Amino acid sequence: MKPPLFSILLPTRNRSEIVGDAIRSVLDQTCGDFEIIISDNDESPDKTRDAVAKFTDPRIRYVRTSGNLPMHDNWENAFAQATGDYVFILEDKQRLVPNALEILHHWFKTHGPTVISYDIRFARGERIDAPRLFPNLEKWSSRDAVEHFCRFEQKFFNILPKGLDSCAPRQLLAELKTKSPTGMLYSYISPDYASGFMMLAAVEHFYYTPAPLVYIPNNWMWQGKYSNGxxxxxxxxxxxxxxxxxxxxxxxxxxxxxxxxxxxxxxxxxxxxxxxxxxxxxxxxxxxxxxxxxxxxxxxxxxxxxxxxxxxxxxxxxxxxxxxxxxxxxxxxxxxxxxxxxxxxxxxxxxxx
Amino acid sequence: MERIPVSGPWITQKEIDYVTDAVTNAWYSNANCFHERFENAFAKHLGVRFAAALPSCTSAIHLALAARGIGPGDEVIVPEATWIASAAPVHYVGATTVFADVDPKTWCMSAESFEACITPKTKAVIPVDLYGNMPDWDAILAVAARHGVFVIEDAAEAVGSEYKGRPAGSLGEVGVFSFHGSKTLTTGEGGLLATNDETLFRRALFLRDHGRKPGDRMFYNAEIAYKYKMSSMQAALGLAQLERVDELITRKREIFSWYKAELAGLPGVALNPEPPGTKNSYWMVTVILDASYKLSKVQLMDLMTNEQIDTRPFFHPLSSIPAYHDSEQARIARARNSVAYQISAAGINLPSALNLDQAKVRHVCDVLKAILKHA
Structure with missing residues (x-):
């Protein structure tokens, strides 16, 4: 069988009450060529499993961990299962806008296999409006981005193609993993930053869109709910x-x-x-x-x-x-x-x- | 401003090159090379095993019904609101056409109405992916499976649409396509039948070639059948278009997104729906006006025509047009299918040709808004 275009990694732990909403936001995409890999690191052996079992879509792949992996290992575990051309992580508290994959697909067709980072919106309500079909895309030199980081400019934290807010070719991520000093793609201390910095070292350019392809609903970020920030x-x-x-x-x-x-x-x-x-x-x-x-x-x-x-x-x-x-x-x-x-x-x- | 057409193709040098190649080289032992490439590529695109290129979508439905052995005494259910091509082949094979109502959420066949139309004589159903919209396929397929009804998916208008990740044309036991000049993917005139059912596919190939057994060189026909084959030049055009299908669909969706942005906030105007988990390839951008406008589709079309803008009416309910009007089934349908009558009365297709640009769409929307303001 042809591998899917997108692998969406959904590492999750102790949030069985909301993980179904994240899955639903993927199944509702206008581009259907994907697999969802759910790496269930829940302390409970059955809560997340049962929440996932409510879906019968064949594009869902469920993997159970020992239940006590550190976060970066759970991400790594999900990545190891991926077979799609392009990979990104969706957290259990996040949601995709309905045309997110279509927007990414369009850009990959236009620019070839590249790295695209996107905005994650903190929403007050249950959902946000879908961005327009072809939102703006900025081309960034990796070195410029790093220079922004060295000056601690806010812009950097938006554009950095971190594990959590970027989509990249699986092939590239696999190469990063091979070269990684820890042998891991999503490494400690901050797995999303670690992979982001490796990415910037590996590519000359990447793309950033200010369009929100992912959002976190219901003020969860500001309330501190579902956030360890x-x-x-x-x-x-x-x-x-x-x-x-x-x-x-x-x-x-x-x-x-x-x-x-x-x-x-x-x-x-x-x-x-x-x-x-x-x-x-x-x-x-x-x-x-x-x-x-x-x-x-x-x-x-x-x-x-x-x-x-x-x-x-x-x-x-x-x-x-x-x-x-x-x-x-x-x-x-x-x-x-x-x-x-x-x-x-x-x-x-x-x-x- | 020049006249804005309602539909039309996007032809590049690639299409011209392929057709030139076909007319130059696809003769003698190469006569079938473009058919094979086109059919194989189309089957792959859909993720199905078999595809046959045909002269029209009408012929594809005709062959599917005939290959399945449907004939006099059988009933075939079609949606009330569709082009007559979805229904006419039922008559060709001598079966009875039954008209099911449509779903207000999708404008396509309603699963409830489909089930209500089923009788012991029902042999097949032909749900249509109208204008690129996708019906509630899970519900329709569940009803069909429950009653053992053969499903022909009429994807004539929906190349590039998807339902839960499955391409339009791959959801029924047979999928049929149109490549008419107005379509997103065109071969001038043309159609295609796609299926995973090998027995049915072999039978369709036999019937489309005057009932000859494959490889027959003695002109010793086994049955009286049909002559339904596409030409090499059309297959070459289709292949070039298929290789650009993502680009064509992206453009269609872009055109729709322009309309959507321009008409956002306009009260009482509904555009083509795209329910969660589906992708609409928006063959025809369609507006349905709220009854409060007191403007019929014919009046609206006339006003648009005055401004050099071509439109088309939403398909009239089949049970209302002269061709079917006096049939028993049409009489029953007129009493039952209120949703189709309501939607059809207030809908028009806006210009959706692939050569549109954003300025033209803006102009069309400005005209529409001005008309509605004074309606």
Whole structure:
């Protein structure tokens, strides 16, 4: 049988009550040439299995794990089953817009096998309007994207073809996996960033569309429901356990950053960057004043969310005390600009619903 | 502004090259090479085992019914709202045509009405993927399976549409296509029969060639049958178009998306539906006006014609047209099929030709909006 055009990886854990909605959003696509690979890592042996069994569509492939894989292993497990030409991940809390595959298919036909990253919209309501059939597509040089990262510009976090918000040829992903320093495509600490940086090292160009092909409904992101995004700020027990279970030590993770706190998530992203962005012809320099600015901004946001970040504030104070006045002014300016940028992003990205 | 046609093909140098090749070389021992390539490529495109290129979709339905042995005393169910080609072959084989109502959600045959039309004489059903829309195939196939009714999928207007990932034309026991000059994929005139049923396919090939056994060189016909074969030049044109089918369908969908954007927010106007899990190839962009407009399709078409815009009426209910009007089944259908009568009365096809551009679509929509404003 002909392999499908798309493999949609759906790694899931302990969310049997919503995983069916994610599956439904795939089955309702206007392009039907796909397989859905559900890697069921639920602690319960039957809840997710039963939720999936309600569907009889032959394009669904169900795989059960031991039930206690770390996140990156569950993603890896799903990828190992993929047979389609193009692969992307859909989380159990996410939904595809009904023409997502058709839009991607059109671009792959137009531009050949390439990497396309897309927007993930945080929706207030149950669903969002489908984007128009041929939305804008920006061509990005991988090096430019990395330079954006080194300046900690918000744009980078939108365009980076991460595991979670990009679609890529399976062949390319398989090659990345072979070359990966860990032997994995979706590697610790942040599997989506790790694969994104490997991608940028491997390709000269990729494409980005500001059109939302995926969304997270019902304000789940802002409510903290179905999201571990704030766990690092809040220094939760689950996040501490997550760090402890990693095959790298705290010291290794923080070796190359000035602010030695594992609760500032950008530090683990930098660890992934140093480890997975490897190019002999491009050695970008991190803009450290902007790094401080970014970290201060994270602390401000974290405190707004009720996190205790006193130790991190102390770290920033003592680090900046050693720096000259000019750098301090640059940091302050950067914090201000960042605040304005993010406020604008929030307004723009939150869908009406 | 020049006249805007309602339909028409997209021909490139590839088509011209293939047809030139056929007219130059497809003779003598090569006489069938383009048929074979076209039929094999089409079968592959659909994911079915067999395909036969024919002179029209009408002939494909005729052959399917004849190959299945349907004849006098049998009943065949067709949707009320479709082109007469879906129904006329039932008469050719001497069977009785029964008209089922359509589903307001899809404009295609309603599964409930289909089931209500079934009698012990019912032998076949011909659901139509109208204008590229897909009916509720799960429900229709369930009814057909329950009653043992043979399913011919009339995908004449739906090349490129999909239902739950399965291409239009691959859902019934037989699928039929039209390649008329107005169609998304054209061979000038032409059609095709596709099936996975080898026995039926062999029988159809036998019947289409004057009832000759395959390989017969003695002109020793076994039965009186038909002459339904496509020419090499048409097959070559079809092959070139098929190799560009994704591009053709993408353009059709793009044209529809322009209309959709232009007409968004216009009250009381419905465009072709695309239910979840389906893909509509939008052969004909169609608008259905709400009854509150008090404007018949004929009036609306006249007003559009005055502005140099060609349109077509939504197909009249078959039970209303003179050809069927006086039949017993048409009398029954007129009393039963209220949805088809309601939709058909208020619908027109807007220009959907493959040579349209966005400016022309905008112009058509501006004219339509102006007409409706004063209606």
């Amino acid at each position: 704030q766990a690092s700020f809040k220094k939760t027990e689950s996040y501490r356990r997550f760090l402890k279970d990693l095959p790298v030590t705290r010291e290794e993770i923080l070796r190359d950053v000035p602010l030695k706190s594992e609760f500032l998530w950008i530090n683990s992203v930098l660890y992934d960057f140093f480890k997975f962005y490897r190019r002999s012809d491009h050695k970008p320099q991190i803009d450290w004043p902007r790094y401080y600015g970014f970290c201060i901004f994270l602390i401000v946001m974290g405190r707004k969310l009720g996190a205790d970040l006193r130790e991190e504030i102390q770290l920033v104070r003592s680090a900046l005390a050693k720096e000259p006045l000019g750098l301090k002014v640059r940091v302050a300016g950067n914090v201000l600009k960042r605040g304005l940028d993010v406020a604008w992003q929030l307004v723009r990205r939150t869908a009406r619903g």
